[in-house]
Amino acid sequence: MVEQADTTTFSIESEAGDVDDVTIPTGLVSLLAEGEQSSAETVGDITLLSFASRAHHLVHHGEDADEDLVAQEELAMELFEERFGVSYAEATGHHH
Numbered sequence: 001m002v003e004q005a006d007t008t009t010f011s012i013e014s015e016a017g018d019v020d021d022v023t024i025p026t027g028l029v030s031l032l033a034e035g036e037q038s039s040a041e042t043v044g045d046i047t048l049l050s051f052a053s054r055a056h057h058l059v060h061h062g063e064d065a066d067e068d069l070v071a072q073e074e075l076a077m078e079l080f081e082e083r084f085g086v087s088y089a090e091a092t093g094h095h096h
Contacts, residue, residue, distance in 0.1 A: 010043050045083070052080045052088050 006026040013019045024043065033042040055073035059065040065073075080088050089095045 008039060010040065048076075048080060048083055052076045053092075056088060056094075 007023045008026045008029060009021050009023045011019060011021050022043075026039075029039050029042050032046065033039070034045075037045075055069070055076045059070055059073040077088050080091070084091055
């Protein structure tokens, strides 16, 4: 039987006051951290990366992306570049 791994729970709160918790294996957060990055920063980076990746997929590899989705994907890419200092294409090597 596999021993229970340690986990860390992160709370997410929106500006509107909505709250949710997500529990992630602590070791995974540590493995994915870059340098001296905090656990919260690591989860924040991966969250934005995940949203940007999903938006990119829907717009460029899905079917019939409407204007709102395209606009949201463009904003996600801008926020990605602000946070990481490189474009999504540069970071992922995925160019169109």
